[in-house]
Amino acid sequence: MTAEQGAVFDLGYQPHEGPRLGRRGAILATLRDGLRRILGLRRKARKKIMPWLLFGIALLPVIAIVGLSFFTSTVLGEAGPENPFAGHPNIFTLTTSVFLIFTALAGPELLIPDRVEGVLSVYASRPMRISDYLGARAGALAVAAGGFLVLPQLVLYIGLASLHPDGWFSGLTANLSDIPKILLASLFYLLAYGAPAFLISMFAKRLGPAWGVYLAVMILSTAFAVAISEATAGIGRWAALAALSINPDIVMDWIFGQTTVREGISSAGFSPMWSVGVILGIAIVTWIVGLRRYRSLL
Secondary structure, eight states, rough: OOTTTOOOOOOOOOOOOOOOHHHHHHHHHHHHHHHHHHHTTTTTTHHHHHHHHHHHHHHHHHHHHHHHHHHHTTOOOGGGOOOOTTTHHHHHHHHHHHHHHHHHHHHHHHHHHHHHHTHHHHTTTSSOOHHHHHHHHHHHHHHHHHHHHHHHHHHHHHHHTTTTTTHHHHHHHHHHHHHHHHHHHHHHHEEEEEHHHHHHHTTSSSSSHHHHHHHHHHHHHHHHHHHHHHHEEEEEEEEGOOOTTHHHHHHHHHHOOOOOOOTHHHHHOOOOOHHHHHHHHHHHHHHHHHHHHHHHHH
C-alpha cells in the first residue's frame, strides 16, 4: 500500500447505550473490583484459597469458645458467659496474627497490579479523581478487613446471647453496649494495620516483596521498639510508640476498659491517647503521600 492510499477498517465499534453512572458509579465499580481482588471472586481458584482460609482460621477460636461455653452451661450447669476466654478483647488478641497476614495479602493486591500493568490511565479516563481511586481502594480494604475483624466478634456476641439465662433476646440487649466498642476497636485495628500496607504498596513493584516488607516492618518495628524502650531510660522510652502492632492493642484495651499491661508502650508510661495519635498520624501521612505519589504517575 502506497502512502497515497488508505484503508478504512470496520472494527464493529458501538457507542455505549446504557446509563452513564458518572463519578459515583466509577467509584462504586472500583470498590467492587477491589473486593473481588481481595476475596478472589471471579478469579482463579488459587486466588481464593488464602483469603477464605484465613477467614476460617479466624473463626475457629470463636467457634471453640462458644462451644466450650455451651458445654459448661448445659452439661456442668455453669453460666456460659463466665467463661474467662469468652470476651471480645480476647477475640481481638487471638485474631490479630491472622489479620496481619490477611492485610499483608490484601493491601498490595489492591494497588500494585494497577500501577505495574499500566491501567491507571484507564481509571484516569473516567470521571474519577486520584482521591476517588485511592478512597475506593481503601474502602474495599475497609469492607473486607472490617468483616474479617467484626464477623468473629458477632459470632461470639450472638453465641453467648443464646446462652443467657433469660433467653436469646435478653442476651442481645444485655450486652448491646459492646457493639460500639467492637466497631471502634475494629476501626483502629484497620487503620493501624491497613495504612502501612497501603504505604508500602504505593512504591513496591511486585506482590511478593511487598508482602515480605510489610510483615518485616510490622513485626520487626515492634520487636525493636520494645527492646529499645526496655533497655534504655529517659528519651529512649519514646521508641515504644514505634511498636506498630501493639498500638491498636493498647487502644482496644482502653476502649473496653481493661488495664492489661502491654509490653513496651504500657511499661513506658504513655497514655492510650499517644497510641491513638500514632495510628491516626500514620493514616494521615499515608493518605497525603498517596495523593502526591499517584498525581506524579498520571
